Amino acid sequence: MKRERISVKDERGRPGSVPATWVHSLVIGSGAAGLNAAVQLARHGLEDLLLVTEGLEQGTSINTGSDKQTYYKLSLCGAEADAPALLAETYFAGGGMHGDLALAEASLSARAFLHLVNLGVPFPRDPYGQFIGYKTDHDPRQRATSIGPYTSREMCRALIRELRRLRIPVREQVSVVQLLTVDEAAGPRVSGALLLNARGTLEAVLAENVIFAVGGPGGLYRGSVYPEGHTGAIGLALLAGATAQNLPESQYGLASIKPRWNVSGTYMQAIPRLVSTGPDGRSDPREFLMESFDAPGRMNSLVFLKGYQWPFDARKVAGGSSLVDILVYIETVRKHRRVFLDYRRNPEGFCPEELTPEAFQYLERSRALLPTPIERLRQMNPGAVEFYRSRRVDLARRPLEIAVCAQHNNGGLAANHWWESINLRHLFPVGEVNGSHGLYRPGGSALNSGQVGGIRAAEFIANRYAAWTLPKRAAVSAARAAVTALRGWLTQAESAPRSWQSERTELQARMSRAGAHIRAEAEIGQAVQEAWTQYRRLAAAGCSGEPREALCTRQLCVAHLAYLEAIRFALEAGAGSRGSSITLSPDGLRIHERLEEAWWLREEDPAFRDRVQETTMRPDGRVEQRWAPRRPIPRPDHWFETAWARFRSGEIYGE
Numbered sequence: 001m002k003r004e005r006i007s008v009k010d011e012r013g014r015p016g017s018v019p020a021t022w023v024h025s026l027v028i029g030s031g032a033a034g035l036n037a038a039v040q041l042a043r044h045g046l047e048d049l050l051l052v053t054e055g056l057e058q059g060t061s062i063n064t065g066s067d068k069q070t071y072y073k074l075s076l077c078g079a080e081a082d083a084p085a086l087l088a089e090t091y092f093a094g095g096g097m098h099g100d101l102a103l104a105e106a107s108l109s110a111r112a113f114l115h116l117v118n119l120g121v122p123f124p125r126d127p128y129g130q131f132i133g134y135k136t137d138h139d140p141r142q143r144a145t146s147i148g149p150y151t152s153r154e155m156c157r158a159l160i161r162e163l164r165r166l167r168i169p170v171r172e173q174v175s176v177v178q179l180l181t182v183d184e185a186a187g188p189r190v191s192g193a194l195l196l197n198a199r200g201t202l203e204a205v206l207a208e209n210v211i212f213a214v215g216g217p218g219g220l221y222r223g224s225v226y227p228e229g230h231t232g233a234i235g236l237a238l239l240a241g242a243t244a245q246n247l248p249e250s251q252y253g254l255a256s257i258k259p260r261w262n263v264s265g266t267y268m269q270a271i272p273r274l275v276s277t278g279p280d281g282r283s284d285p286r287e288f289l290m291e292s293f294d295a296p297g298r299m300n301s302l303v304f305l306k307g308y309q310w311p312f313d314a315r316k317v318a319g320g321s322s323l324v325d326i327l328v329y330i331e332t333v334r335k336h337r338r339v340f341l342d343y344r345r346n347p348e349g350f351c352p353e354e355l356t357p358e359a360f361q362y363l364e365r366s367r368a369l370l371p372t373p374i375e376r377l378r379q380m381n382p383g384a385v386e387f388y389r390s391r392r393v394d395l396a397r398r399p400l401e402i403a404v405c406a407q408h409n410n411g412g413l414a415a416n417h418w419w420e421s422i423n424l425r426h427l428f429p430v431g432e433v434n435g436s437h438g439l440y441r442p443g444g445s446a447l448n449s450g451q452v453g454g455i456r457a458a459e460f461i462a463n464r465y466a467a468w469t470l471p472k473r474a475a476v477s478a479a480r481a482a483v484t485a486l487r488g489w490l491t492q493a494e495s496a497p498r499s500w501q502s503e504r505t506e507l508q509a510r511m512s513r514a515g516a517h518i519r520a521e522a523e524i525g526q527a528v529q530e531a532w533t534q535y536r537r538l539a540a541a542g543c544s545g546e547p548r549e550a551l552c553t554r555q556l557c558v559a560h561l562a563y564l565e566a567i568r569f570a571l572e573a574g575a576g577s578r579g580s581s582i583t584l585s586p587d588g589l590r591i592h593e594r595l596e597e598a599w600w601l602r603e604e605d606p607a608f609r610d611r612v613q614e615t616t617m618r619p620d621g622r623v624e625q626r627w628a629p630r631r632p633i634p635r636p637d638h639w640f641e642t643a644w645a646r647f648r649s650g651e652i653y654g655e
């Protein structure tokens with residue numbers, strides 16, 4: 001690591017300078033994905049490394065979890081056959097995912113998982129060392145595993161221990177505010193990043209390679225179950241011109257608001273009462289689900305089903321359990337009311353014998369046919385009750401406020417099967433910011449994908465990008481120009497008419513209204529127009545308040561514009577209702593006989609499952625969209641002698 005100062009004139013044109021650090025490979029972000037990437041770079045013998053992060057305790061991985069947080073991997077138990085090609089087919093079957101990415105995520109799954117095991121993550125095993133598993137959503141086998149509610153937290157802790165053991169330099173309390181790029185004959189490449197340090201001043205880090213592990217876009221939504229304070233930073237890469245893919249494909253589901261936590265699994269299988277109230281949380285309480293069902297048995301069975309059909313699913317809307325999410329959305333977003341889960345009393349007309357046989361037998365076998373929801377929950381999962389109690393919410397005493405929240409982005413930046421950006425060389429998006437997934441993904445594959453990405457990127461860097469090739473002069477000029485421009489923006493922002501809070505609230509409300517799980521042909525055009533107005537206002541005038549937050553709002557605004565443009569493009573192309581969102585259309589299919597006419601959905605056009613939607617922001621702000629045909633699952637020639645020769649010669653890194 002080499003330190004120097006780059007001369008840059010200050011705001012008044014006087015000579016000045018900013019600190020600059022040169023490192024071979026820079027890792028941005030310390031979630032499970034970034035930490036692993038740094039460790040893998042060191043394992044491959046790369047020494048000149050730096051990890052910068054808002055904090056080792058920040059981000060989604062270390063701050064979140066769920067009822068039973070799932071890690072998805074190749075099956076390593078029992079007599080059930082499994083193989084990389086079979087796992088790849090499961091990934092591919094979700095639609096919209098490139099086959100080579102599916103095969104890479106499948107092929108490295110066991111390696112990534114065993115790496116965590118060897119670091120001490122206590123994944124459960126039987127007396128003979130087999131890693132026991134269970135079935136998760138969209139999973140034909142028992143490939144899922146878990147160490148409880150905090151799988152990703154324990155992964156982070158094990159990886160942080162390893163990071164320290166390997167003495168990889170880390171800088172905390174640092175916000176990356178811009179990616180730096182230079183143009184070369186072969187096309188643009190990343191050359192480092194600008195960051196705001198703990199003192200609030202700008203610094204440059206110039207790097208041969210950048211691993212971008214900033215997590216999912218939690219800051220884009222008002223209804224969000226990403227940890228408080230986790231905003232993500234995909235907007236920085238979009239601003240730098242990196243192409244994204246499948247941006248409209250995210251996962252949404254029911255979650256409590258305080259604390260932010262998915263109310264999946266036993267929280268719904270206990271069949272609580274769902275009550276909506278006026279904005280004060282007390283007046284006019286109503287069991288609103290009742291208004292849409294003739295029989296309480298049917299309604300309660302759908303609530304039960306939400307337990308293991310947690311994400312909102314376009315295929316489960318008409319007559320299925322995702323109707324519950326729609327009814328909650330209508331109360332909270334359309335009627336501006338509040339919705340609560342009440343475990344103290346049964347839903348009106350609750351009668352266990354009227355449940356579907358599936359729900360009844362589940363409760364019976366769990367010895368949970370008990371008089372109240374709280375007793376049923378305590379019986380099936382005492383930890384679930386304890387979780388809230390430890391956060392000062394006693395479910396036996398008071399209701400729990402919920403909403404339909406954004407939880408995960410299946411899409412993100414577009415990268416190849418070595419996790420290098422498809423159009424910004426030397427940039428490696430890993431973890432949730434990498435949009436490798438398609439429309440549907442087995443629960444738990446996000447964590448696998450994040451680990452695989454770090455191994456792939458490190459292996460490629462070690463074999464192809466180990467030497468310094470960065471044109472140093474150009475890199476310094478790019479940093480200088482970026483510092484000058486950002487300082488100008490920040491100076492102007494001091495007197496901006498609106499604060500970062502007000503700008504952020506505006507874009508989050510727009511995303512939750514028009515760009516989340518309910519999308520309407522009639523509304524999206526208006527939302528995109530509003531997004532452009534806000535984008536132009538922020539570009540010209542900035543927003544006032546703390547510079548770190550103002551700059552974060554700037555990149556969130558860019559991101560929300562790109563996401564909304566991508567959603568509009570998909571809607572206009574006719575991709576229809578798919579994955580975890582539906583498209584409302586006046587000439588569509590009626591969702592439910594008790595819902596008004598606005599609730600008609602456009603059915604999915606399955607032809608789009610074989611395409612991947614790509615989105616690129618051009619320097620003038622234009623957002624370009626296209627459908628790329630998806631790449632099939634590769635079927636390489638595995639004749640050992642020739643494949644070994646290709647490996648020995650390094651040819652595999654050129655493929």
Ligand SMILES: Cc1cc2nc3c(=O)[nH]c(=O)nc-3n(C[C@H](O)[C@H](O)[C@H](O)COP(=O)(O)OP(=O)(O)OC[C@H]3O[C@@H](n4cnc5c(N)ncnc54)[C@H](O)[C@@H]3O)c2cc1C
Nearest residue numbers: 029030031032033054059060061070176215431432444447
């Ligand atoms: C409630 C919930 C439950 C989930 N359950 C599951 C599950 O069961 N199974 C599963 O596979 N997945 C699950 N997920 C998804 C999974 O947890 C995430 O996809 C994954 O943890 C993301 O890891 P990451 O390393 O990519 O990002 P993160 O863990 O979010 O880390 C991002 C890092 O980047 C840093 N950062 C961001 N911006 C900047 C910046 N500008 N400058 C500097 N640093 C920055 C952050 O501080 C943080 O250190 C769940 C997600 C949620 C919200």
